[in-house]
Amino acid sequence: MLEVIVLEDEPVLRHELGEFLEEVGYTPLCVSSLQEFDRDFDASRHHLAVIDVGLPDGSGLDLIQRLRQAGQKLGIVVFSARQTSADRITGLGIGADHYLGKGCDLDELAATLAALVRRLGLQQQPGPGAPVRWMLEVGPRRLHIPGAPAVPLSQQDLMVLRCLMSQPGENISRRQIIEALGADFLDYDQRRLDTQMRRLRRRVEDVSGQTLPVKTLRNSGYCFYEPAEVLS
Incomplete structure (x- = not known):
């Protein structure tokens, strides 16, 4: 299953996102701060990220900018309570692939990730001998x-x-x-x-x-x- 790193500081929502992503077929790694993200992010495993903006130790936007400046090609979805047009323009301008408000249906998050999987060519093929059904x-x-x-x-x-x-x-x-x-x-x-x-x-x-x-x-x-x- 594809691994997704989720950066969300609110415990209940972080747990809900992790459960939902597992339900729809991903392997989520949920972290609560920029420090934890930097510690646990593995570019060889994590090709998708869901990132909040307002965090206890800084801004998710600064993280996204840093990832892009480092040449990281992972698909990034901002998932934030800050959802004015200016917020979205800023997020997309610094390198996020999509910007979703926290009030959206989680099915929209799943559809957005699926679109990123297709665009980045991350579809997983069944292993040898695995039933294709x-x-x-x-x-x-x-x-x-x-x-x-x-x-x-x-x-x-x-x-x-x-x-x-x-x-x-x-x-x-x-x-x-x-x-x-x-x-x-x-x-x-x-x-x-x-x-x-x-x-x-x-x-x-x-x-x-x-x-x-x-x-x-x-x-x-x-x-x-x-x-x-x-x-x-």
Whole structure:
């Protein structure tokens, strides 16, 4: 898994960021100060960084400037409560790749990191002999994607994918999916299923950069067409 160094001084948020990044398939190293960052940062391992601006021992912006002056090519996302236009312009001007406000949805952070992974060519390829398959983990509600970050799922998305991925390569009818959702097929507005599938496709692409391998069977249902496994 790709390693991400996270510099955030607020303990609760630092813990939340670490847990979230682990959930979506990264290996986070969380530090709380510039001193800890300088001590623990390893350019050979850390190709991505999430950096706060206001820190107890200085400014994250000074750190970013120092990293760029040293020739470090890692992808840097500023994650800060300071989010005026002037703050963003300054951060991007000194070398941050992206500047996010702390009020943003963490899915936006995941999508931003995924974009950096693609731009920097950091996609991981499965090792020799490793199965190349999509895996659905039911307990934590995660979709594991070969060579990409995992995607956290809502309960409804999990139920739809479980129905499809339990029988990869098979045509699954709309009735089967709707009944798996616990709804009455005759009373269910099928446009809701179409909307859910569009949102699910977009979420997978935003977080992982991959296209969800589900084809639509006109007026019939859907088919998950890649090798897949469901882990309970």
